[in-house]
Amino acid sequence: MIDHRSDVRQGRLTLWASAFVVVACLAIVAISGWREWSSRQTVLKGSETDMANLARSVTQHADDTFELADTVLNVLVGQLELEGTSPAAIAKIQTFLSRRKAANRIRAVFVYDETGRWLATSEPVDFAGLNNSDREYFQHHRAVADRGTFIGSPVRSRSGGQWIIAASRRFNHPDGSFAGVALTTIDVDYFLQFYRGFDVGQSGSIALATANGIILARSPDNGYTGRDLSGAPLFRIIRERPAADVYYFTSPLDGVRRLSFYQLSSRYPVLLVATESEDDVLAPWRRAALTRIAAVLALTAGLGVAGLFLVRQLHLRQKMAAALVAKEADFRLLAEQSGDMVMRVAVDGRILYASPSTARILGWAPNQLVDTSALAGINPADLARVEQTLSALMNGEAEEARITYRTRHREKEEIWVETALRVTRSAQSGHINGVVAISRDMTERKDLEDRLAALARSDGLTALANRRHFDERLEAEWDRARREGTPLSLLLMDVDHFKSFNDRYGHQAGDSCLRSIAGVLAQQARRPADVAARYGGEEFALLLPNTDAGGCEQVGERIRQAIEDLGILHALNASSRQVTLSIGGATHNSFGDKADCSSLIAAADKALYAAKEGGRNRLVMSGQVVAWPGSIRA
Numbered sequence: 001m002i003d004h005r006s007d008v009r010q011g012r013l014t015l016w017a018s019a020f021v022v023v024a025c026l027a028i029v030a031i032s033g034w035r036e037w038s039s040r041q042t043v044l045k046g047s048e049t050d051m052a053n054l055a056r057s058v059t060q061h062a063d064d065t066f067e068l069a070d071t072v073l074n075v076l077v078g079q080l081e082l083e084g085t086s087p088a089a090i091a092k093i094q095t096f097l098s099r100r101k102a103a104n105r106i107r108a109v110f111v112y113d114e115t116g117r118w119l120a121t122s123e124p125v126d127f128a129g130l131n132n133s134d135r136e137y138f139q140h141h142r143a144v145a146d147r148g149t150f151i152g153s154p155v156r157s158r159s160g161g162q163w164i165i166a167a168s169r170r171f172n173h174p175d176g177s178f179a180g181v182a183l184t185t186i187d188v189d190y191f192l193q194f195y196r197g198f199d200v201g202q203s204g205s206i207a208l209a210t211a212n213g214i215i216l217a218r219s220p221d222n223g224y225t226g227r228d229l230s231g232a233p234l235f236r237i238i239r240e241r242p243a244a245d246v247y248y249f250t251s252p253l254d255g256v257r258r259l260s261f262y263q264l265s266s267r268y269p270v271l272l273v274a275t276e277s278e279d280d281v282l283a284p285w286r287r288a289a290l291t292r293i294a295a296v297l298a299l300t301a302g303l304g305v306a307g308l309f310l311v312r313q314l315h316l317r318q319k320m321a322a323a324l325v326a327k328e329a330d331f332r333l334l335a336e337q338s339g340d341m342v343m344r345v346a347v348d349g350r351i352l353y354a355s356p357s358t359a360r361i362l363g364w365a366p367n368q369l370v371d372t373s374a375l376a377g378i379n380p381a382d383l384a385r386v387e388q389t390l391s392a393l394m395n396g397e398a399e400e401a402r403i404t405y406r407t408r409h410r411e412k413e414e415i416w417v418e419t420a421l422r423v424t425r426s427a428q429s430g431h432i433n434g435v436v437a438i439s440r441d442m443t444e445r446k447d448l449e450d451r452l453a454a455l456a457r458s459d460g461l462t463a464l465a466n467r468r469h470f471d472e473r474l475e476a477e478w479d480r481a482r483r484e485g486t487p488l489s490l491l492l493m494d495v496d497h498f499k500s501f502n503d504r505y506g507h508q509a510g511d512s513c514l515r516s517i518a519g520v521l522a523q524q525a526r527r528p529a530d531v532a533a534r535y536g537g538e539e540f541a542l543l544l545p546n547t548d549a550g551g552c553e554q555v556g557e558r559i560r561q562a563i564e565d566l567g568i569l570h571a572l573n574a575s576s577r578q579v580t581l582s583i584g585g586a587t588h589n590s591f592g593d594k595a596d597c598s599s600l601i602a603a604a605d606k607a608l609y610a611a612k613e614g615g616r617n618r619l620v621m622s623g624q625v626v627a628w629p630g631s632i633r634a
Contacts, residue, residue: 014311021307025300032296036289040282044259047281048246051261054198054206055244055274059263061194062208065105066268069167069184070149072106076182077171080111085179090119097122105190107164108157110183112138119180123160130158132181141170141181151268153214154188154226163188163225165216188217188225195219203256203277211238211269224253234262238271248278341439344424345374347394352434361417361441363410374437377408393423393435404442416446459534461511462518470533470541477529477545478597487589489544489552492604493521493559496580496616498538500572513568513579514538520562524555549587549621556583556619564617573616580617584608587622 076093083089090111097109097120111119116133132138137152150168157164164185173179195206196219207218213230229235232252241247243264250257260275341362342355351374354366362369362377378386382405389401400422406414419439426433457469465473474490481488495501495517502510514534521532521540531543542559544552560581568579584607588600603622611620 014314017311017314018307021304021311024307025304028296028300028303032293036293039289040285043281043285044278047259047276048261051259051274051276052244052246054200055261055263055272058195058198058206058208058274059265059272062191062270062272063265063267065186065190066149066151066167066265066270068105069186072109072184073149073167073169073182076109076111077169080171080179080182081174084174085113085119094120098124105186107185107187107190108160110185111180112183113180114142114178132158135166137166137168137183138181141168142178144170145178146170149268151210151270153210154216157185165191191217192219192221198274200274201276201280203254203258203280205251205258205273205275207273207275209235209271209273211264211271216270218253222253227253229253234273238264247273251275343369343374343437343439344434345390345437346434347432349374349390361415361439362407363412379406379408379414382406389421390435393421394432396423396432399423404446416442418442459518462515462534464518464521464540465531465533467533467536470531470535470543473531474543474597474600477531477543478600481545481588486546487548487587488600489547489549489555489585489587490600490604491542491544491552491556491559492535492584492601492608493517493540493542493581494608494612495538496582496612497570497573501570501579504570504572516566516568517563517579517581520559520566524559524562547587548589549585552585552587553619553621556585556621559583560617560619575615576617582608582611582616583619584611585619585621 079093080089083092093111109122110132111121112132113119116131116135116138118127118130118132121127133142135152135155137150140150140152147170152166152168154163154165156162164187166183166185168181168183171179171182191208195217198206200206205218205220207224208216209229210216213228213232213235215224215227215229218224229252232249234247234249243266245262247260247262248258249260257278258275259278259281260273262271262273264271340355341357341360342353343351343358344353346352351369351372354369356366358369359365374390375383375386386403386405389403392398393401400420402418402420404416404418407417409415417439419437421435421437423432424434424436425431457465459466477488480486495513498510498513501513517540518532518534521542524530525532525542527545529545531541533541533543535541542555544555547555560583563579563581564576566579569577570579571577573580584604586600586603586607588595588603607620607622611618614620
């Protein structure tokens, strides 16, 4: 009867174990699927961020270009309305325009009277008899009294034949009536050349359009200039959407599914759309995902086979566990054949039995350990934790436990040990009479974990802290400075003209340069709490806890001078012909406000920008007023 009940229990246990293996395999597959989906979303988010940065940058370029045209028009309209369109005034303007050479941005300048007749132009053409009254911009200004700059649809130039974008303004007679149009033109090819400098993938594109859907320029240029896309979904709903946002769509031009970021200019009626093909973005992820999924399926299949094998072995293991409790001889036989160290510990903490593996793991023979304390040799930092675990087992609070700690070796330094503990009970009373401890040497594994942890915190090229570790330390030091009321300083550094250095000397030389700079920063991070980090690309950061603005400035100047003293040749750095740093510093010592650590970064970043604008190879502290050479004030 007893054997029958035991068989029933073992049969149920086998069923539960089989169910566990199935659930574990399904869980692995589900988790893998969720991970791949999350990875896909992460790839898309990263591409969205790249497109957002590109769109903002290119929009700024367009704004700057139209602003230059606006400035030229403003001067020209002011002159025309002040001096009129008399032959003498026009001759003066024509003389000025004739001396003007075509620039990269502004192609040409024109002046038309109220009938559309050409009055003056910077182009070397005979404009006698030419009339532009049929142009969109001329009809707009003649019909609308608005004095603002009008950006029209691209047209073919009558003077040069190329596609141009016209930016124009109306000028009036003294009585306020329409007197004519002043016009500047920008070659569409100017925008196309700029856009070709960005890598948006094989099927990606950058497009500049008017706010009402007329394409001004698109790279790659496949003859889309002037195309009317006002009926496309984006332009139909653009007024209902934010001024800048991510947008997924199927292109009406080439039918490609695209991931994009659009940006409406805040100053001019133009829209910039930077796109990548969704297939191009996801292609690397798909290849890696297929490999990972195949590996997971293979692993799951292996786990299933191993699980079935383990279920078959379950009866034997249960019988072995029963034998360990019931028969000391069987226990000793198992323990002595095990490669792990096996001990039996009494309730009072004395070692009752030690297996032969103790000589290999701890350097002590079994007879030297029997009747000694099981807690002897444990590192004081881990002792309380081990005592607490052992006490919980002896008091019946738990049946088993697993713990990792450091202990002394007879001949070597301390080793890491992982011990599995299980209570034993008296066969007569059923009361706890001790624990069985099975231990193994985990020193190599612990060392590997420590090395992996160090790699996760450091930058592979420079061996400085990486961006993630720097952000963690910045938050921690910010909180500590807030609690203790001490100042916290930050230096942000950027290698001057590093892209041109890479282009001139190659990426290996660039990497060597970054390592040399990192060596200087490591030397300047003299205190344990100082954090030198590679902030990204050619940017570095140095966090200086408990350092006021004066100390921060001294450290920054030492770094700048040390980099200059390295004397690394940089022929394209016109100011010094060697590698230099621009440094921005900031100190925060007023923690009564609600600012967070991002404000310190923002302050240092603004100071860095001021250092670069001020001529580079200099340190600017946040709050300093710096004269920018060549600056123009309105």
